[in-house]
Amino acid sequence: MKKLIYNHTEENLKRTFAWSSSWYHPYESAWSIFHKFMFANKVTINDLFKIFGSESIQNKRSNVWSKKDGDLFTLEGFDEKRLQDILGFNLKANIIEESATILKILIQKHHYKVFYIDTFRFCPECIKIGYHSTFHQFKLFNTCPLHNKPLSSICPSCGGGWKNEYNLIKNEIKHPFQCQCGFLFINEDMARMFAKTWSSNSHDIRDSSLVTRLFELNAHSEKTKRIHISDCIDLTNYENPFEYLYLTVNSKEENTKHIVYKSSKNINKIKCLDKKLLSKYIFTPRHKRPNKELYFTLKATYKSIARHFRKTILKDHKKCIKSYNRSFTHSESICPFVSAYAHWRGHIEDHEINWHVHTYRKRKIAENQVDFYTRSDSDYFFNIYIELMTGLYNEKDETIYGNEPSILHYVSPDNLTITKYTFNRLFAHLLHNYLLNWLIVAHNDMGKSVHYFYSRPFMKYKNLPFYTIVYPFKDNEAAEFHIWPNKDKTIENILKKLKCPNNS
Numbered sequence: 034m035k036k037l038i039y040n041h042t043e044e045n046l047k048r049t050f051a052w053s054s055s056w057y058h059p060y061e062s063a064w065s066i067f068h069k070f071m072f073a074n075k076v077t078i079n080d081l082f083k084i085f086g087s088e089s090i091q092n093k094r095s096n097v098w099s100k101k102d103g104d105l106f107t108l109e110g111f112d113e114k115r116l117q118d119i120l121g122f123n124l125k126a127n128i129i130e131e132s133a134t135i136l137k138i139l140i141q142k143h144h145y146k147v148f149y150i151d152t153f154r155f156c157p158e159c160i161k162i163g164y165h166s167t168f169h170q171f172k173l174f175n176t177c178p179l180h181n182k183p184l185s186s187i188c189p190s191c192g193g194g195w196k197n198e199y200n201l202i203k204n205e206i207k208h209p210f211q212c213q214c215g216f217l218f219i220n221e222d223m224a225r226m227f228a229k230t231w232s233s234n235s236h237d238i239r240d241s242s243l244v245t246r247l248f249e250l251n252a253h254s255e256k257t258k259r260i261h262i263s264d265c266i267d268l269t270n271y272e273n274p275f276e277y278l279y280l281t282v283n284s285k286e287e288n289t290k291h292i293v294y295k296s297s298k299n300i301n302k303i304k305c306l307d308k309k310l311l312s313k314y315i316f317t318p319r320h321k322r323p324n325k326e327l328y329f330t331l332k333a334t335y336k337s338i339a340r341h342f343r344k345t346i347l348k349d350h351k352k353c354i355k356s357y358n359r360s361f362t363h364s365e366s367i368c369p370f371v372s373a374y375a376h377w378r379g380h381i382e383d384h385e386i387n388w389h390v391h392t393y394r395k396r397k398i399a400e401n402q403v404d405f406y407t408r409s410d411s412d413y414f415f416n417i418y419i420e421l422m423t424g425l426y427n428e429k430d431e432t433i434y435g436n437e438p439s440i441l442h443y444v445s446p447d448n449l450t451i452t453k454y455t456f457n458r459l460f461a462h463l464l465h466n467y468l469l470n471w472l473i474v475a476h477n478d479m480g481k482s483v484h485y486f487y488s489r490p491f492m493k494y495k496n497l498p499f500y501t502i503v504y505p506f507k508d509n510e511a512a513e514f515h516i517w518p519n520k521d522k523t524i525e526n527i528l529k530k531l532k533c534p535n536n537s
């Protein structure tokens with residue numbers, strides 16, 4: 034390996050390295066540039082830090098680098114001037130600006146975590162010529178915009194048991210474009226061809242149809258910025274999550290194939306409380322009433338969905354309901370319909386085994402925080418509530434939390450209507466999905482007598498159909514809720530597979 038002397042003057046630095054700024058392309062990632070640099074100059078990651086590192090990196094005595102030093106989104110460990118002088122452009126500024134340009138299309142608050150995947154992901158075609166793009170880390174695309182091929186996180190040779198984060202340090206691809214196992218991601222002839230290939234790389238990722246359509250959304254930014262995409266959903270499970278965003282923005286009533294719920298157009302103006310519902314609680318202090326109303330509407334949604342399930346799914350299983358509790362002590366085989374419903378009820382109400390078809394477990398409303406009725410989803414609901422408040426009402430953290438940083442303010446009469454609408458829609462969506470999952474469990478356990486006490490044998494938001502929420506920002510805007518049902522995993526399909534031991 035070539036021996037490098039690092040304390041060159043700036044003029045010398047430019048001449049010392051094999052590099053041309055024409056090897057860099059728009060939206061090329063920092064990972065790509067650093068690996069190209071290592072490849073062309075036969076240098077190591079330690080050398081990279083010494084060549085481009087910030088002052089604190091330069092002052093380190095040892096070659097022990099932290100995860101923060103290797104961060105490829107922020108390039109905190111690197112010095113802008115050195116990058117500019119040696120590469121011919123300010124890589125750090127470009128990376129930060131380009132990732133922000135993508136995020137700016139979507140939401141006002143930038144959530145790196147929601148939209149950028151922290152596992153290293155590459156296109157098997159692009160990487161053959163040593164190219165990796167910021168778009169390969171962008172969660173709404175699961176295919177390469179240039180090749181339409183699925184992105185991968187796995188080494189084709191060793192299968193990659195690597196701890197492969199999108200990071201220079203927490204990544205087992207320590208040699209230029211080469212896995213720990215020796216597998217070379219880049220074509221072998223690139224050793225001769227790299228300079229020519231990199232400077233003539235003709236395809237501009239911005240011209241690809243995916244990226245063009247993404248940037249097209251800027252023309253609809255007024256709506257795009259109001260869309261919430263759930264971070265409960267693992268976006269990597271979908272082939273092209275971007276399509277859902279695009280359809281949410283561009284759905285026309287006449288040709289929409291997914292489910293859309295829309296509120297009335299003046300939902301944001303409706304600020305009074307439901308007097309009838311609240312007459313029962315008229316003695317509670319005024320500021321606590323919206324909180325109670327939210328709680329009771331969510332409970333009402335739950336009860337009405339439960340009633341609907343009883344009238345449909347359990348219609349022919351009255352006898353099974355009666356014998357269900359007995360089956361805990363007797364080894365009778367359980368009716369899967371009732372078992373699914375019972376577990377679903379127990380799960381939502383935090384019950385153990387003693388559930389009753391017509392009564393619901395009573396619990397106190399939380400008086401000092403927003404109470405979303407469901408305990409198991411309250412963290413997720415809290416997060417959406419904060420997003421709603423900051424997006425819709427431009428509330429600052431202090432107004433949302435008051436003096437206690439962990440306790441949310443009460444729902445106010447101003448935001449009650451929209452809060453009720455959003456959370457009742459979302460709750461109904463989650464409730465249907467929980468039932469689906471419990472029906473799948475009951476199907477798998479058919480013929481056995483299995484009870485899950487205090488435990489859920491599936492991941493919390495498993496199978497959750499993709500959904501987006503559109504918040505109304507202005508007085509004449511409606512709230513929208515879009516759902517893309519899972520065609521092969523529906524409640525109806527599972528019900529067809531269940532057999533009741535008592536009704537044959």
Ligand SMILES: [Zn+2]
Pocket residue numbers: 156157158159160177178179180181
């Ligand atoms: Zn590609």
Ligand SMILES: [Zn+2]
Pocket residue numbers: 188189190191192193212213214215216
């Ligand atoms: Zn490997």
Ligand SMILES: [Zn+2]
Pocket residue numbers: 349350353368369370371533534535536
């Ligand atoms: Zn039955």
